[in-house]
Amino acid sequence: MGDILFRVQSLSKYYQMGEVTVKALEDVSFEVEKGEFIVILGPSGSGKSTLLNIIGGMDTPTRGSVVFNGEKITNFTDKELTMYRRYKIGFVFQFYNLIATLTARENVELVAEITRSTADIDEIMEAVGLYDRMDHFPSQMSGGEQQRVAIARAVAKNPQILLCDEPTGALDFETGINILKVLKDVNVKYKNTVMVITHNSPIAQMADRVIKMRSGTITEIIKNESPLAPERIVW
Template sequence: MVALSNDQPVVFHAEKLTKTYQMGEVAVRALQSVDLDLYEGEFAVLLGPSGSGKSTLLNILGGLDIPTSGQLIFRGHNLTHANDRELTQFRRASIGFIFQFYNLIPSLTARENVGLVTEIASRPLSPEKALAIVGLSNRLNHFPAQLSGGEQQRVAIARAIAKRPEVLLCDEPTGALDYRTGKLVLGALQEVNQEFGTTTVVITHNAGVAAMANRVIHMGSGQISSIEHNDHPVGAELLEW
């Protein structure tokens, strides 16, 4: 594992991103004037307690939500005022999402679940290739109910990477998994990051995961409190938590 230089191209440029939700008469500020650049090919970890703004930031980066103010630029294109059609196209072409819960279709095999994405992608990996990358070549024809939780999460990763996204956004991808299985899933994310140069952002409550990141972005109260640069990221198999 090697450190990533910040002379890499900027993929996302966020400037003064603010998100406010109105809860009755109370305004809840989920993000407060966040400035952040994310770089091509980096593996970044977002750390912070519940309510710190991590998921809100991830959803705005992925075009699932829009900021109340500030701007978000993706490879020179300002997404802040994009309409629904433009955001849909952005998500479809450039973003892979992985969440804590796998959202696989129970009646489809692993191969068929991944194949749903390849049908709408412009330059997809084959389902077989995507599943091989996450170590599931021997589970192609298994249904979700026949797979462990970790295997289902790796199918979800294969589904996300099959369209070759430029960015992987992962919200607590190991939150429902045990220690050993979580390391396998993180290893799959790390392999994708290294093989394809996919910019990868992982939300976690688990500080131990930070050891595998190029940068660790600490959040609290809707703000970035600090950013750590890791000159010696480790392989997922060496993580301890």
């Protein structure tokens, strides 16, 4: 067994909606090893986004803890959480969420600046296949290109884990496969841990481990002995 990056212990998150208590997560526990490619699979409302938000330091649990590299992030203050997101986490969102008034390259440089990362932006842009398009603004790019910029942005700060929330959710099949290839390449090339959450079950075939969720709980954790290459996945 490799080094543990994350330890999620008895995590629960409840929301109060009027008189009803919604249990978004209920007693979730698992671990993530460094360098792993994890897919969290589940239908809408299964709690996977809530889980990702808590792991990413964007939300706090009602109960339980998340230990990252030996530090209990669930005890962090707001500022510590921000620093944690700044230096340790790379996010990739379903709708890319690029800064519209910055070019592709500038979007990547923006995060490199705050993390004082020494990453070679040209090399990263090359790696995501956007070297020729890096001076374009988001509005001048396709959805797939924007998502690749979002990945480059996440990778540029050399995070310890990439958290990807439905990264192919807004893309067509072919573009989606391309994005998965980029994520896999990043995982291999930069040794980043990658966690992808999706409702699209074929994607789980490329994961080292699959965590299946339903109604806020983990239903199954599957270790994949022979992950498929992204280009062989079909949906």
